Amino acid sequence: MPHIRVRGAEKEKVxxxxxxxxxxxxxxxxxxxxxFTFEYVETTFFFDGKEDDGLxxxxxxxFDRDSEARDKIAALFTERWKKITDKIVTIVFNPxxxxxxYEDGVHF
Known part of the structure; x- marks a missing residue:
């Protein structure tokens, strides 16, 4: 924890x-x-009944941090991805x- 999941990009880029x-x-x-854990999620996007490149x-x-931490991480992720791809980057924080x-049956 925290867990970072990435989809809409090639595994090598992740x-x-x-x-x-x-x-x-x-x-x-x-x-x-x-x-930190990082996860690559293979996915396919669709738009109007056709496969789409997506984002x-x-x-x-x-566990939630303040808006300053979220802003810094969103900026860091965006900066890193813009060096790899020109696709739109969407970042969502789920507290x-x-x-x-629970970890091994015990909650925090």
């Missing part, structure tokens, strides 16, 4: 995107880098509720 990212995120989110969609599941998050 791999490149995550290189060294946990250290930067740890500073912003004020937590150890090894708390890069990054979802952050975490988790601590007593509803």
């Amino acid at each position: 791999r490149d995107f995550t290189a060294g990212l946990a250290d930067e995120l740890g500073i912003i989110a004020e937590c150890p880098a090894d708390w 890069v969609f990054i979802e952050v599941l975490w 988790l509720i601590e007593n509803m998050y």
